[in-house]
Amino acid sequence: MASSISSNPTSFKTNVPCPIKLSNSNNNSLSFLHSNSTLSCPINLSTFKKPEKTLFQVVNVSKTCESSVSFPIKLSSFKKPEKTLFQVVNVLKTHESSVSNAVDPDEKIPFQKPTILVSEKLGEGGLELLRSYGNVECLYDLSPEQLCEKIGSCDALIVRSGTKVTREVFEAAQGKLKVVGRAGVGIDNVDLQAATEFGCLVVNAPTANTIAAAEHGIALLAGMARNVAQADASMKAGKWQRNKYVGVSLVGKTLAVMGFGKVGSEVARRAKGLGMHVIAHDPYAPADRARAAGVDLVSFDQAISTADFITLHMPLTPATKKVFNDETFSKMKKGVRIINVARGGVIDEDALVRALDSGVVAQAALDVFCEEPPSKDSKLVQHENVTVTPHLGASTKEAQEGVAVEIAEAVVGALNGELSATAVNAPMVPAEVLSELAPYVVLAEKLGRLAVQLVAGGSGVQAIKVVYKSARDPDNLDTRLLRAMIIKGIIEPISDSFVNLVNADFTAKQKGLRISEERVMVDASPNAPVDSVQVQISNVQSKFASAISDNGDISIEGKVKYGGVPHLTVVGSFGVDVSLEGNLILCRQVDQPGMIGHVGNVLGEQNVNVSFMSVGRTVKRTKAIMAIGVDEEPAWETLKKIGEVPAIEEFVFLKL
Ligand SMILES: NC(=O)C1=CN([C@@H]2O[C@H](COP(=O)(O)OP(=O)(O)OC[C@H]3O[C@@H](n4cnc5c(N)ncnc54)[C@H](O)[C@@H]3O)[C@@H](O)[C@H]2O)C=CC1
Numbered sequence: 001m002a003s004s005i006s007s008n009p010t011s012f013k014t015n016v017p018c019p020i021k022l023s024n025s026n027n028n029s030l031s032f033l034h035s036n037s038t039l040s041c042p043i044n045l046s047t048f049k050k051p052e053k054t055l056f057q058v059v060n061v062s063k064t065c066e067s068s069v070s071f072p073i074k075l076s077s078f079k080k081p082e083k084t085l086f087q088v089v090n091v092l093k094t095h096e097s098s099v100s101n102a103v104d105p106d107e108k109i110p111f112q113k114p115t116i117l118v119s120e121k122l123g124e125g126g127l128e129l130l131r132s133y134g135n136v137e138c139l140y141d142l143s144p145e146q147l148c149e150k151i152g153s154c155d156a157l158i159v160r161s162g163t164k165v166t167r168e169v170f171e172a173a174q175g176k177l178k179v180v181g182r183a184g185v186g187i188d189n190v191d192l193q194a195a196t197e198f199g200c201l202v203v204n205a206p207t208a209n210t211i212a213a214a215e216h217g218i219a220l221l222a223g224m225a226r227n228v229a230q231a232d233a234s235m236k237a238g239k240w241q242r243n244k245y246v247g248v249s250l251v252g253k254t255l256a257v258m259g260f261g262k263v264g265s266e267v268a269r270r271a272k273g274l275g276m277h278v279i280a281h282d283p284y285a286p287a288d289r290a291r292a293a294g295v296d297l298v299s300f301d302q303a304i305s306t307a308d309f310i311t312l313h314m315p316l317t318p319a320t321k322k323v324f325n326d327e328t329f330s331k332m333k334k335g336v337r338i339i340n341v342a343r344g345g346v347i348d349e350d351a352l353v354r355a356l357d358s359g360v361v362a363q364a365a366l367d368v369f370c371e372e373p374p375s376k377d378s379k380l381v382q383h384e385n386v387t388v389t390p391h392l393g394a395s396t397k398e399a400q401e402g403v404a405v406e407i408a409e410a411v412v413g414a415l416n417g418e419l420s421a422t423a424v425n426a427p428m429v430p431a432e433v434l435s436e437l438a439p440y441v442v443l444a445e446k447l448g449r450l451a452v453q454l455v456a457g458g459s460g461v462q463a464i465k466v467v468y469k470s471a472r473d474p475d476n477l478d479t480r481l482l483r484a485m486i487i488k489g490i491i492e493p494i495s496d497s498f499v500n501l502v503n504a505d506f507t508a509k510q511k512g513l514r515i516s517e518e519r520v521m522v523d524a525s526p527n528a529p530v531d532s533v534q535v536q537i538s539n540v541q542s543k544f545a546s547a548i549s550d551n552g553d554i555s556i557e558g559k560v561k562y563g564g565v566p567h568l569t570v571v572g573s574f575g576v577d578v579s580l581e582g583n584l585i586l587c588r589q590v591d592q593p594g595m596i597g598h599v600g601n602v603l604g605e606q607n608v609n610v611s612f613m614s615v616g617r618t619v620k621r622t623k624a625i626m627a628i629g630v631d632e633e634p635a636w637e638t639l640k641k642i643g644e645v646p647a648i649e650e651f652v653f654l655k656l
Pocket residue numbers: 185186187206209210213258259260261262263264281282283284285313314315316319320341342343367368391392393394395
């Protein structure tokens with residue numbers, strides 16, 4: 001008879017402040033408790049070999065922690081929280097012990113305030129909000145070394161464009177850093193790949209400085225056209241040079257907006273108000289949005305070759321790096337004027353100096369530079385036809401207050417484990433979609449968790465297929481969030497990886513998991529985004545043979561029912577209906593009267609509370625599957641007794 005108990009007892013997440021404590025919840029087991037019950041790790045001490053050393057070993061493990069250890073152990077003070085817990089469990093597994101007097105399990109665990117490092121000047125409104133939630137440290141002008149030294153004790157980091165958040169920073173954080181907040185738009189100063197690998201969420205504040213940047217672009221455009229900065233400097237030097245500073249008019253001139261996003265479109269609107277003819281180039285902007293603004297979307301070459309003024313508003317990406325270079329300057333109208341309020345790196349600065357010297361570019365007005373601040377002897381900065389500002393696009397009082405509040409809200413939300421609408425390295429789901437998907441997120445994680453526990457040891461999970469059935473058009477179903485949660489459910493029970501929305505796809509790839517998805521339209525309620533979710537694992541054996549469907553895969557399916565509760569509805573070829581709460585026992589039995597009572601009695605005698613029971617069968621009086629929801633984890637002896645009921649052919653205990 002096949003039987004099993006899940007061998008990996010851990011289930012935890014660390015993207016919230018996570019105080020844990022060890023407690024002897026009864027004479028025979030040691031439990032990790034967690035304040036918001038996401039961590040639950042009962043360890044059966046009867047299997048340990050050296051009882052007296054257990055506690056000592058745990059303390060030794062905790063010496064990898066920065067501060068001295070006392071019970072309760074605070075996971076948040078460890079350098080690698082997710083690894084630490086796993087290590088502790090491993091140490092405990094090598095011993096046999098009962099730890100008496102560890103901690104009172106009923107003792108309340110205080111909320112530990114997260115540490116938030118603010119490395120650049122942030123508006124007071126945002127700081128206030130952060131202070132009401134965590135311990136805020138404002139440390140400006142840290143060197144890269146100082147930042148790496150400091151980051152190991154921080155849960156969140158808030159930066160603007162001046163702090164380079166490199167791979168070294170994430171490495172130095174050793175898993176402690178949960179979120180980087182960019183108080184602004186451009187995230188080219190954050191190593192997103194490294195953040196993703198380390199499961200660190202990156203959020204930005206994409207809207208609050210749009211108008212400030214657009215207004216600065218217009219200020220540079222008008223100021224450059226009329227030589228305002230040069231004339232001012234000349235007068236301050238005691239001169240009166242009216243003939244030297246004759247400008248050019250804007251009205252009737254063609255302005256090419258490169259990057260028709262938030263800032264670009266606001267610049268376009270304002271330029272039209274100045275009487276300019278505005279064209280734009282943006283490979284990803286919808287033509288109808290441009291048309292509605294009275295702007296023609298044109299090709300890159302058309303834009304740069306017809307414009308009198310070119311204003312840059314695209315992000316710095318590998319595709320846009322140095323797109324303004326010798327070759328593209330040579331295609332421009334002689335005497336063109338360029339404004340850059342986007343990123344210095346989109347221009348080859350040496351090539352721009354050459355274009356200015358040759359007169360192809362008459363003037364440039366630059367707020368941003370490849371290297372910030374640029375060197376004091378930069379030929380570009382010193383060029384007499386160039387106007388410069390020290391990255392001031394977002395620097396208005398209004399924008400800075402707005403950005404500070406926007407980022408503080410995003411960071412606090414992320415520390416609370418909420419999904420962020422401004423995440424840049426995780427599925428970004430609009431708030432209304434998020435609330436609609438929330439119950440399915442729980443269902444997805446539980447189905448992943450169940451499916452992987454059905455795999456027989458040594459099978460090696462590789463190919464996973466997820467089928468979403470929905471009454472809605474498959475193209476309107478954004479499944480990224482659900483896929484990530486299924487991956488989390490699959491990976492966490494079988495490894496020491498900490499998986500979150502940020503690193504789910506990356507971790508799956510690293511572990512060699514191939515996830516394919518299918519969206520199927522079915523006749524169901526259009527009010528629900530999803531009718532059912534099915535998880536199949538191919539090419540594996542199951543420790544519960546009945547979970548194998550007709551096509552040879554482990555297959556389980558679930559639905560969200562009755563006010564948002566996730567239910568398991570299909571196991572293999574058997575229909576069942578059991579809510580996915582607590583733990584689950586699946587039994588295959590000969591379909592005959594009295595089975596529910598029999599098994600219920602065995603559990604009742606051991607004081608295991610049955611929360612739900614459901615029987616599913618394919619043919620009457622042949623085989624049936626009984627799904628039993630239990631609040632407590634039954635002792636091994638109890639499960640054994642279930643297995644000894646003559647009509648029961650196989651059973652499995654699964655932890656949700
Ligand atoms: N100087 C400053 O203080 C500030 C600078 N910025 C910078 O301005 C830029 C634009 O910001 P937003 O408008 O808020 O971003 P956005 O994301 O709303 O717009 C960027 C637009 O560029 C387009 N784009 C992408 N690749 C392109 C390419 N190869 N050619 C042409 N267009 C391309 C995108 O499709 C998008 O429409 C960013 O680089 C941002 O960092 C933003 C605020 C302040």
